[in-house]
Amino acid sequence: MDHAIIEKYAAPVPRYTSYPTAPHFTSEVDNATYTSWVKDLGEGDRLSLYVHIPFCDRLCWFCGCNTKQTLKYAPVKAYMKRVHKEIEMISKLVKPAAIVTAVHLGGGSPTLLEPSDLELLGAKMRGAFQFADDAEISIEIDPSDVTPEKIEGMVAFGMTRASIGVQDFSKKVQEAINRPQSFEITRDVVFALRDAGIKSINLDVLYGLPFQTTERLLETVDKTLSLRPDRIALFGYAHVPWMKTHQKMIKDDTLPGTIERFEHAIMAGDRLADAGYDRIGFDHFALPSDSMAKAAADGTLRRNFQGYTVDNSDALIGFGGSAIGQTKNGYVQNIVATGQYQAAIDNGDLAIAKGFELSDVDRARGWVIEKLMCDFKFDIDQFVQCFGDLAPTILNDAGYIAAADQDDFVYITHDTFGLSDKGKPFVRAIAAKFDTYFGQGNARHSKAV
Known part of the structure; x- marks a missing residue:
């Protein structure tokens, strides 16, 4: 593969073990929030x-x-x-x-x-x-x-x-x-x-x-x-x-x-x-x-x-x-420092430090990103059935991504958006194009390859 293409798509991006990713978690999600979510x-x-x-x-x-x-x-x-x-x-x-x-x-x-x-x-x-x-x-x-x-x-x-x-x-x-x-x-x-x-x-x-x-x-x-x-x-x-x-x-x-x-x-x-x-x-x-x-x-x-x-x-x-x-409501993360974590538990509190409450749009984009990360494609009809009125905007994004692709990494048909074999090694970089939070804040990530 052309070295310039590899360098282009190797720019740092998230690993997408969640959407939104952990750098976007905030302290607005706290013990009370998590308690209600678990209940x-x-x-x-x-x-x-x-x-x-x-x-x-x-x-x-x-x-x-x-x-x-x-x-x-x-x-x-x-x-x-x-x-x-x-x-x-x-x-x-x-x-x-x-x-x-x-x-x-x-x-x-x-x-x-x-x-x-x-x-x-x-x-x-x-x-x-x-x-x-x-x-x-x-x-x-x-x-x-x-x-x-x-x-x-x-x-x-x-x-x-x-x-x-x-x-x-x-x-x-x-x-x-x-x-x-x-x-x-x-x-x-x-x-x-x-x-x-x-x-x-x-x-x-x-x-x-x-x-x-x-x-x-x-x-x-x-x-x-x-x-x-x-x-x-x-x-x-x-x-x-x-x-x-x-x-x-x-x-x-x-x-x-x-x-x-x-x-x-x-x-x-x-x-x-x-x-x-x-x-x-x-x-x-x-x-x-x-x-x-x-x-x-x-x-x-x-x-x-x-x-x-x-x-x-x-x-x-x-x-x-x-x-x-x-x-189903969102993500939480406990206090990282073990001493502070233990102090919170000793005090009878949960130890939530931060988290993220999901919107319906987050769920829709997260669904697309997870499908790409797992299957290298997603079914358009299934997406529309799951997310209804939220689908058109994201499908427009998919159309723009496919139209702008000059490296034959992605394809779109009447029923599928997916990655070609050439594009699969760079799935993190493609997934990032559906991430509206990416680039916001000071988060730094590892290389995409």
């Missing part, structure tokens, strides 16, 4: 629960998550007590018949939790909410934290899917991002999880890392493929040192340039597809037998703050510092 959930609504564990025993320099390093366990234990209390507070607002269909533990490193604390968390959650028998329960795993006892604890917690960070197996790259993790450690954890009965395993691989070359990246991809995970996320490293100051440890001149980064993404993706994985959106891959591949095939794939998902819940309830939630 507004229906009797039979499906709930997805997210628990944020913002602690690691090492600080990886590439990390873009809200986390902090601790070498002592006492702060983790104290923090979890507040999470338990928050769970109890929220559960009293939710109608009893609401049912939990998904749980995700993220971080940080959830595997930092001792088995006894993981068991207690599970008991608190199941005591507070009604769980579906087939609820998907996923945990983000740092292999360096894993012991046989912790695997037993995760199985007892009910884990059905494990998500393991790989990043890159090259020693030079690992040194540059402060993430030592051998292939052998990762392999042994994958095997142990399978021996324990965990049938769904996801591995995360990053491109765009310091000192990453084509040879190093493809070697990592091949080693990842040798483990035959059910899903593989091929993320582009988001270099945002103005927001995550520890990323300043990664020098700009060690990073691949825009063209090299794009070529790495294409080559790695092709290697995964050639190995029998279905392409899911712009950065996920799954075996055809996996539920995510099936969702992509039948048009039910979704996107939320964890990225691509099969989670079709009516509300996402977040617990812990910085956790983000979503209801």
Whole structure:
């Protein structure tokens, strides 16, 4: 592909795990707002629960998550007590018949939790909410934290899917991002999880890392493929040192340039597809037998703050510092600083710092953006049926976007707006054209490729 076109569409844009995106959340949405939103959930609504564990025993320099390093366990234990209390507070607002269909533990490193604390968390959650028998329960795993006892604890917690960070197996790259993790450690954890009965395993691989070359990246991809995970996320490293100051440890001149980064993404993706994985959106891959591949095939794939998902819940309830939630009314985010989060909970308050209340126009544009991010197209008749009088203005936008396209990236027919194969790698940039908030304020984003 022409390098000028790549540079043109690689300009920073959001990742669109929500619409509007988090930089547009405001303090106008507060504890009282969220309380009313949770009370507004229906009797039979499906709930997805997210628990944020913002602690690691090492600080990886590439990390873009809200986390902090601790070498002592006492702060983790104290923090979890507040999470338990928050769970109890929220559960009293939710109608009893609401049912939990998904749980995700993220971080940080959830595997930092001792088995006894993981068991207690599970008991608190199941005591507070009604769980579906087939609820998907996923945990983000740092292999360096894993012991046989912790695997037993995760199985007892009910884990059905494990998500393991790989990043890159090259020693030079690992040194540059402060993430030592051998292939052998990762392999042994994958095997142990399978021996324990965990049938769904996801591995995360990053491109765009310091000192990453084509040879190093493809070697990592091949080693990842040798483990035959059910899903593989091929993320582009988001270099945002103005927001995550520890990323300043990664020098700009060690990073691949825009063209090299794009070529790495294409080559790695092709290697995964050639190995029998279905392409899911712009950065996920799954075996055809996996539920995510099936969702992509039948048009039910979704996107939320964890990225691509099969989670079709009516509300996402977040617990812990910085956790983000979503209801039909809008989005909320908890206080980021763990000390302030805990103080709010100790005071008997919810810990909402900010959020966004959705308008009908927001819902309509969000629907279009999510369809593009998941399916690379949207059905015009379906859009009109869902949003009625709101549709014409947005469809006019679609017409202008298609008319202005000089690179054959998009197309529009009487019933479909979509992206060509050439345009699919740049779906974030195309989606941004439907975003009326993009460019407002001082928000800065990572590269679109």
